[in-house]
Amino acid sequence: MRSERMLNIALPKGRLGERVYGIFESAGLGVPSVNDGGRRLTFEDADVGVRYFWVKPSDVAIYVERGAADLGVAGKDILLEYRPDVYELLDLGIGKCRMASAGKADFNSYYDSGEFPLRVATKFPNIARDFFASRGRSIDIIKLHGSIELAPLLGLSDIIVDIVETGETLRENGLIVIEDIVEISARLIANKASHKFDFERIEGVVGSVAKIKEKK
Amino acid sequence: MNESITDVMNAEERLVFALRALFWRYGYRPYRMSKFEEYDLYAKNKDFLISEDVIVFTDKGGRLMALKPDVTLSIVNSVRVKKGEVERLCYNENVYRVPKGGVSFSEIMQTGLECIGDIDAYCVGEVLCLAAASLDLISQRFVLDVSHIGLLSAAVASLSLPKDAARKVCGYVSAKNVHEIMSVCRENGVSEEKANALSELTSLYGTPSDVMPKVKRIAELFFAEAEYAELSAALSVLETSPFRDRVRVDFSIVGDAGYYNGVVFKGFVDGVPEAVLSGGRYDGLLKKMKRDGGAAGFAVYLDTLAPIFRGKESFPGNGAVTESAESVTGKKPVYAKGCDIYEV
Structure with missing residues (x-):
């Protein structure tokens, strides 16, 4: 139903987040400015239609549940502990x-x-x-x-x-x-309302990421 | 002094007014409740509450009273419907509970309706239509997601899982967590056919015309044909509604309160990260209170609308133009007047 809007993705800061970003990049969702370094926390590419945020790992689920991010990657430990009302769409099989x-x-x-x-x-x-x-x-x-x-x-x-x-x-x-x-492992989660209004695009990302995961 | 009443209303008040006008036109008469209920009502029905936390105090006469944490329980407790009749009621009430993930009590304004008594599939369809029309008053970018708790329960029951595993699987369905569903099914020796069917049911999302043929096939596998027929009948009422293309079938919708047992639904509007409307059929609550008949209804959670209230005098929906909902069911509306319901 939505189309032009940027897809917001919250990634956990640190080594796990970098690995997760690598998967998204392989899935054709890379944003070159991520590699610029510095202290910036958001990176976007209007052509790809994606904006990434680096956030504290335990905060990813909150960003997604509250709709600040449409998608995010959080550890199963965080999901079990805080029980956010989100969709858990994929087990990425990393950060085990x-x-x-x-x-x-x-x-x-x-x-x-x-x-x-x-x-x-x-x-x-x-x-x-x-x-x-x-x-x-x-x-x-x-x-x-x-x-x-x-x-x-x-x-x-x-x-x-x-x-x-x-x-x-x-x-x-x-x-x-x-x-x-x-x-425990890293899971791809989605805001429930975003999943409804951006169903095709989010399911497209999930499908692309799942394919990369299978290859690895 | 040329201002009309609506000129001096803020956006929330205007919406409440528009919703009440919509409900009124379909024969739902306003119902006003006391602020307090005896605590005993909630203590006996804790399973049916969204949050178990209730503000309790001792009344002058020593009775333990509570501030309403839920409207539906109070209405069902108060209203008596004669056999063979249907009572249509609407309300605009504050409830007091701890929001999900919250740390303290909040006063939450709810507007909604209840259709109680000798209800049939058409009544449930009418409630669905009015839910869609209510969402349209809030925002023209909305979806109404519909599911059936009975069908999902039948599917989970047919897996013959231990109680704890079955409870977990229901949670995984509401999170569209297919990988954990498959894992629990593998651990408990569930056949691949049934595990795949439940996963498919969990992942389905689309308009009734796209999705219902698949649901039918899955329902047959789980011996849930009656539940499928009930869902199908309720959705068929929407086929003549102007909002039919906004309806999606989604089995991750499981209802907030424990009293839902048939068709359940949630409404979402673009720009709000959570459901703004929730409802469904709750015959089980009437049965527990030893009443005949069935019931269906929904509530609009006005507190969730803050993201679209901010800085706006009106809603992006048809809030000011209540006529848009004139033919929500594709049939002539009935109007409520005082305590009577009559056709125009």
Whole structure:
């Protein structure tokens, strides 16, 4: 229904965002000025009809849900934690990692005992709450914003729930993975209203990106 | 003093006025509710609320009262319809709830209508037509997305998934998340044919004439022919409407409140990033309240219209020209007068 408008795409700042941009570029949606460097956060090309924004990874879903961006790429961890009302159109299969619970290597059977609430330090309280609720385990959430691995070492929590890539950070801090919770990867998301008014164009982008993903 | 009433109204007031005039012409009489309800009504029907948070206070007599978080529940609770009759009501009320993703209560102005009693597919079609006409009053660039909760429920039920997995799949349908649907189906041994059919149903988006033949084929696979027929009958009423080319079939529309059980729909206008209108058929709520018959209705969420209100005295739609909605159903409208409904 819409046609002339620029398609706004929010990308996560950092290494993952650069890889995602590479996929869009391969799909014929490149904007040469992206490579100019500097501190600019928006790049557009009127001929291609696309404008990219670099935003903090955890903010991508908000930009898309609120319609500031028509499309965006966000980690599944962010989508599960903040539950934005958006369409999740494609698993890009990159930025793969997992959400897991972890604790001290000498952690005992207390994890499953149910005798006391488990103290869980995490940046992802909703994911942790849902996971333990699904198995009827009562927990006490301790919301932290960083250096989560410190919490069990200093006795602040019994375990942590956090993203694990290689497991190296956990090992260096004497922690082990207790249980995997969910697989994480980057997802292509769309604002629901934009998807309706720009259906052909958005589905065209999704199709092109899916083809590049298959090739890789 | 040459100003008319509409001259001194702001854009929101003008829209409310135009909507009420539209509803009135189709026999919907205004219904005014008390600001407060006994909290018990909401405590017993929490499943039917969009947000479980309710502002509660103790009244003078010691009764626990609540500020309305929802209009439909209050109307169904208050209105008694005689067997074989249909009551058509419209309202313009404030509700008090925490918006999705919000951190505190908001006062939200809602305008809408309810058609309650011995309703049939035509009544649902009429409600759909009036939803489309309401959107047209807001903006001429709108779409009305229509779905059927019963058809989707039948499809998910036929996968024989564990309860938790079935709940997740419903969420994936509303997010058009085909890759997770396929993944859950694989993990639970669902046949490829059924998994593909549900994925196709999730991805479908188009006008009824383009999409309904595919929906029919999928409905047959999931033994949901009755639900398909219901959706088809409601959509057929729109075929004679001037808004027929604005209607899309989209099974990602699942309804905000838990009381919808048949045809559901949401309206979107260009420039607003979320649905501005939501509604559907909710016979289940009447059944729970031990009432006979069925019901359908919708609400326009005026608070969502801020992006198109800003700096404008009128709407880009036909807000000031209510005549445009004169033939929304392709049939002669009925007018409401006082408490009576009569033909002109």
